[in-house]
Amino acid sequence: MGETMSRRLKFHLGGEAEMEERAFGNPFPDYEAAASAGPATGGAEDAGCARPPPATDELGLPFRDDGKIVQNFTKRIQTKIKDLLQQMEEGLKTADPHDCSAYTGWTGIALLYLQLYRVTCDQTYLLRSLDYVKRTLRNLNGRRVTFLCGDAGPLAVGAVVYHKLKSDCESQECITKLLQLQRTIVCRDSDLPDELLYGRAGYLYALLYLNTEIGPGTVCESAIKEVVCAIIESGKTLSREERKAERCPLLYQWHRKQYVGAAHGMAGIYYMLMQPAAKVDQETLTEMVKPSIDYVRHKRFRSGNYPSSLSNETDRLVHWCHGAPGVIHMLMQAYKVFKEEKYLKDAMECSDVIWQRGLLRKGYGICHGTAGNGYSFLSLYHLTQDKKYLYRACKFAEWCLEYGAHGCRIPDRPYSLFEGMAGAIHFLSDILAPETSRFPAFELAPPQRDRKI
């Protein structure tokens, strides 16, 4: 997504020059070096001593042994969030009034405020979110069906915000409208794709989001099953057509290209199918999903990164939408579901590539920016409890604290959740509570933390 990169010198650039064009060199020492230097931003600040904020290249750990973020770093993040929120609100005054998507529009801003409410428990954020929800619900356009780019996003977020405000009637109304989209999703004859941004997996996410945020049963199992079946049937059909039934039983394409990444490709679709809330039966997981994942794994570059599509052999993009930062989520989920070490090993290698090449010149956003790449470390930290990954996430957050200072390209929607500032704020706020963080509009809350209905 958003691959509008200048094509100059495209055919002349070798690996390293190419990398330099897309990402900044990572100026931070990695965890081992920093950890051996001991806590640098800990003790003194926590005791209230005045001291200038550490330089970005200072060695040391921004968290304590128990994984809690040190006070000095917390304060810097809180101050930056306030500052960026102000800039964002100012900037949004001239944003497209009709873009209601979670990806670039008002639902994304509603999601950000919902996140700030979750992290701070400050009710004013919830009311802010409601303001944006109301705005989006007046502007549904019926053109697309997914959480990220279609009407399912505003409706699902609306249902959750109203539920939290105990406005159950309004919440139910949103859910009913969301379920009315179902018919177009499961229709066999439609040319709807299956990927996350515009296709069935993006509608499935909206259903699963409701069941994790409001409570199990909010969307009945049969509705979820219907969508899951449509996705699986579609994958089987293409696999047969392409004569790949043996190697990759579930094959998907978007605009006639077999994309690999999270946004348009197989990693995003398999990731959704492996969610426990999707309730895909064990046999389908083992016989269909697992070999397909292994097929994608074999397309891995030597660097540990992944191609943007099966036919692409250049190791270029390290984005959530294309490349390791999206595929890593599929691998982590595969590790949880199939419990085989190879998935975790591959995920760790993705993390190394993201650490080296993840500070993107495209900016600080979620889809193809530093914040989205930073989330891969937070998720890997959850999975492994290895502080190396918390450290890497904190360093990417530190980079985001210098928002705008690196000379990155300005995205088309500079204040939006997936391309711009709202995404960086979302990531920074998750650093304040890393143990409950999750990639917006993609990761689901763990089932053990189901709220009361």
Ligand SMILES: [Zn+2]
């Ligand atoms: Zn992107």
